[in-house]
Amino acid sequence: MFNLILFGPPGSGKGTQSEKLIAKYGLKHLSTGDLLRSEIASQTPLGVEAKKIMDKGQLVPDEVVIGMISSALDANPNAKGFLFDGFPRTPAQAEALDKLLELKKTSIAVMLALNVSEEELVKRLMKRGETSGRSDDTNENVIRARIIEYRNKTAVVADYYYNFDKVVMVKGEGSVDDIFKSLSAEIDQRI
């Protein structure tokens, strides 16, 4: 199995690059943002609660997303590997993920971290808000709140994987194809 984390702030291109990477490498895409949005669309109790938090730009509780990831891992016993997108977002989520993977006798091979300036992030997210239908992309205050949550709670997740020598920084600005080539080159060295 080959498991990778695509890491970076909101708007860094994780969703776009994930789509291309899963097509190329046959990995199963696990995006906690997508899983949450599907709960919202189905108006489940979890979705109703999560939407209130997401619309403020805050992180939903660890136990909620860890539970979703645990179910998704169990639901895909024959996957060649997983691409985690938007997860883990806190050190507690990272520890829980390591334990879940260990139970399945596997682990994270690498964290690819997209590096994008804050100015560019806000620009991209505002633009995405024009078409994405995502309520958290239309308000600049919510966008800034998400970036602050990232800085305060999520950026440290990279340190967790640095300690295991698993982090590779990749330039997240430039053309989609050039960034895809850089990510692919790192994966090809390890897969």
Ligand code: ADP
């Ligand atoms: P982006 O990273 O572009 O903001 P996502 O789709 O990854 O978009 O996440 C949207 C929102 O969903 C986040 O702002 C947060 O409220 C919630 N969310 C997604 N993944 C997690 C997670 N792993 N832990 C906590 N909250 C999450």
